[in-house]
Amino acid sequence: MGFGQGLSGLNAASQNLDVIGNNIANSGTVGFKTGTATFADVYASSRVGLGVQVASINQRFTTGIVSTSGNQFDMAIDGAKGLFVVTQPNGATLYTRNGQFLADKDHFIVNAQGQRLMGYAPGGTNLIPMTVPIGNIAPQATSTITNKVNLDANAKVVPPTAEVLAKVVLTQGGTDTTYYYRPVSNDWYSDAAGTTVSVPPDGAYTTGTPAVAVNIATSVPDVIIPSTGSNVAYAPATAPIAFDPANPDSFSKMVPLTVFDSLGNEHRVEQYYTKREPVGGESVWEVNYVVDGNVDPANKAILTFDSAGRLASSTPNPPMINFTPGGATSPADPVAIQVAYAGSTQFGGSYSQDFVQNGYATGEYASMSIGTNGELVANYTNGAKQVMGQLALADFANLQGLQPVGGNAWAETANSGQPIMGTPGSNGLATIKGQAVEESNVDMSQELVNMIIAQRTYQANAQTIKTQDQILQTLITMR
Known part of the structure; x- marks a missing residue:
């Protein structure tokens, strides 16, 4: 037994205690990874080992507890x-x-x-x-509006407005034929209900006394005096009320929302839903878009729903809202907004509307x-x-190949x-x-146990040196 083995054991145990102490000291260090000393024996062409050496200090890269x-x-x-x-x-x-x-x-x-x-x-x-x-985020002009609405299937068709049909008796070749004429739209009908279109054939007609030649293809008399009967007779006809945001009788429901231009300025868009007469077994809703109180007939869409209340079509597809923001001092780019109604329905029940628009003003x-x-x-x-x-x-x-440089x-x-x-x-x-x-992945309980073991190892190596000293002392005192 030599002093070298015991001394190497003391050095190894001391370094092990250093590693354990470092682990314990960093038990509260965020992101710290536990170190572990590994040992190797030492031989030099001898059957008896020359002691121990610290082979490496490895770190355990396991995950520590994640805390808020x-x-x-x-x-x-x-x-x-x-x-x-x-x-x-x-x-x-x-x-x-x-x-x-x-x-x-x-x-x-x-x-x-x-x-x-x-x-x-x-x-x-x-x-x-x-x-x-740093600074403000740039505004974003609204380019899409996604609607998901339910329009009340039990809503009444917007009340029609009354028009008159002038009863016109035209005479041709001595034969009188009765027609009905709508002056506003220049339409001719063959019955008083105004449902069957029957345009008089082209030709020369005579009306009144004395007779006046009238060519239907080129002109319509302002005042028509029939050859028989009363001067002008009136029959009922109907036409939808023209949309007017100031007239609550001209629409069924209004939903407002806010959109933004390229400068982040707000604009109010009002969506006016108007139920119209059904066509071909499908319900028809007219949607008018009013921007900042301005009515543009081009900003309009027609939605149709089938008998199951599902959206069947939209015209145009997709609907568009176009307007040019006002303001001479800070003009913004023209705004073009694509409107979507996917998933919208017409069920019996109250109106509901969810919408999302993708624009926003500037923000800090x-x-x-x-x-x-x-x-x-x-x-x-x-x-x-x-x-x-x-x-x-x-x-x-090879994470173990990384070089610790301090500062975690x-x-x-x-x-x-x-x-x-x-x-x-x-x-x-x-x-x-x-x-x-x-948090650190140091296991405090394990480190305390390791410290006790390292301490015992240190003491045992010190004891081998003490024993070697006693043996040498005995040899010196022999006579």
Whole structure:
């Protein structure tokens, strides 16, 4: 027995105690990974070993407990695979599991060491520092309105307005023929109900006394005096009331909503639903769009519903709302809004309408949220959201080959291999949990037991040195 073996045992036990003490000291360090000392025996062409040596200090990259922190910039890697990518002020790249981040004075997202968190721009493939947005988000003009409505199947057809048909007796070749004429629309009918169109044939007719030649193909007399009967007789006819937002009898239901132009200015769009006479067994609804109180006959659509209450068609398809925002001091781009009614119905019951329009006014930055896929989403005071970037995660073929550099960070080495880059949730990488951190994976109970074992090992090695000393002392005192 020699002093060398015991001394090597003391050194190994001492380093083991250092590792255990470091684990215990970092039990509250976010993202810390437990270290473990591994040992190897020492031989030098001898049947008797020369002691022990510390072969390596390995780290256990298991996932620590993920706990909520409430800090908007905190994030935890929720899984074993993946490391945050950060860069130092000198440009060196490091890797860490510590997800405690904040915004610095330059609006970069950094950790306590000032290292910048790296990721990808939306749609990009090159690593860039992640930043917090500043200023207002640009407004977005409304381009689509998605409606899902139920129109009351029991609603009455909008009351028709009364028109008159002039009773006209035309004489040709001594024969009198009675027709009915609508002056407003220049329509001819063969009966007083105004339902059957029968345009008089072209030719010369005589009316009145004395007779006046009239060619139906080229002119219609302003005053028609029939050859027999009363001067002008009237029969009932009907025509729908023309739409007028000021006349509540001209529509069935009105629903307002707000849209936006390219400058973020608000505009009021009122959708007026008017039930018309059914056509071909289908219910017909006329929709008029009034923008800022202005009626444009072109901003209109016709919706038809089948006997089951399902939307059958819309004309035009899709309906469009077009208008040019006013204002000489701040003119905005013309607005063209595509309107959709997919899934709309006509059932017996009350009116209901859900709608979504995709425009918004400008808004100020309010907060940041982090998706499970690593997307950094900026939230604005106007309710809009904008993806500012996506985190990058790195994995290595040999995590044990990474070089710890302090500050909860590791550096790439030849033994670790090159980083395998990706986004959270892709390529087998872990996902991200926002407003949370990954606690140390130190098992305190296990470390205390390991400390007792290391202490006993140290004491036992010290005892071997003591025993060797006693043997040498005995040899020296022999005579």
